[in-house]
Amino acid sequence: MSLQIIHLNKKFGEQVALNKINLEIGNSEIIGLLGPNGAGKSTLMKSIVGVLKIDEGQILFNGNDVTENEITTKKNMGFLPENNPLYPEMYVKEYLNFVADIHQIAKERVDEVIELVGITPEKSKKISQLSKGYKQRVGLAQAILHSPDLLILDEPTNGLDPNQIIEIRNVIKEIGRQKTVILSTHIMQEVEALCSRVILIHQGNIIQDSQIEEFKGKYGSLEEAFANYTHS
Template sequence: EVKPGRILGFLGPNGAGKSTTMRMLTGYLEPTSGHAEIAGRNILTEAIEAKKYIGYLPENTPLYTDMYIKEFLNFVGQAYGMKNLTHRIDEVIKMVGLTPEQHKKIGMLSKGYRQRVGLAQAIIHNPDVLILDEPTSGLDPNQLVEIRALIKALGKNKTVIISTHIMQEVEAICNDIIIINKGKIVANDSLEGIKKSNNNNSLEAIFRKLTA
């Protein structure tokens, strides 16, 4: 269980099943067994209802590069059944730091700003749960710091699940950790708890030991 106001780092080596789990939680892939709920809604039997509570940023966000930022966010908001979107779009643009670029087409943006558009579309409908797959992949150091700060701010009143392989990122923003290896959970605790039960070693050393 991941509670509101907590940021969970979901870790595992390549091929461990991170992205597969993300796709199952967001309803893009049907699980063959097990049970999961989003905001109390079963992801299998109440899939449409569960999706309303989820904001999803896939590793390679499908953005329409020929659309303007506001046009794209309006399109996404309407897909969620939202109306009178002007105020919410302005709010989200400010929240994710897109104000200087807000009148541009997505195709004109740098990777860092495109990632912000990805985050904006994930939060446009004000979901309770954010699921972010490699949210800082390919960003430069400055963009990295800014996106991490943004995720941390969003995590103050939402449940955030981040899939990443960057240990510094997890140490910087996550409260709780799940490590999976070969499709199985090998650690599930708070960041402090995992370190304490592993002789206060670095998260990188703990990860290597548990996934060797």
């Protein structure tokens, strides 16, 4: 798998959300995408998956331009946005079967993913009846159902209790052995537990792109490094 982002610009009115972003991401990496609120993280992720139109620049996924080859590229991407857009009146397995139909994949895969993300006891419930943690798992299940080469997760453990966070981390870690994961989070422990590489966006610019130990550098913790980079 390869993802290349070349001179990517995005504006909302006069506000520059992304400023000449250049990135190259390879196979089997779990990457922590960091930045303060409003830094451009969600805009970058939505641009990659085609939710937002690109103003200038180019995104190449496995050699294909994502703007010119939308269907081909989206077939190999999975996306869990921060707001986790589920259908609350559908039952869990019904919803995942619906997603499987969209991707034209066998229903047997649905049972595999239900077990992988740990929602077997909840599969016959309505989504509206689930806790926040189980809803996140259902969202993760739909994102990985079609075995994408690239998985993009926007705050996947937001609002979960400590046990749920550990369980979701374990699922992400397992996926990252074979796939590439871009993970946006404000939780530095999550970055340390999962990621080998850190990309830090601030005010629409990439100000750090390095291995996690290099990112931490002379600072005592990731929190200290993050605060220093984003306040300078």
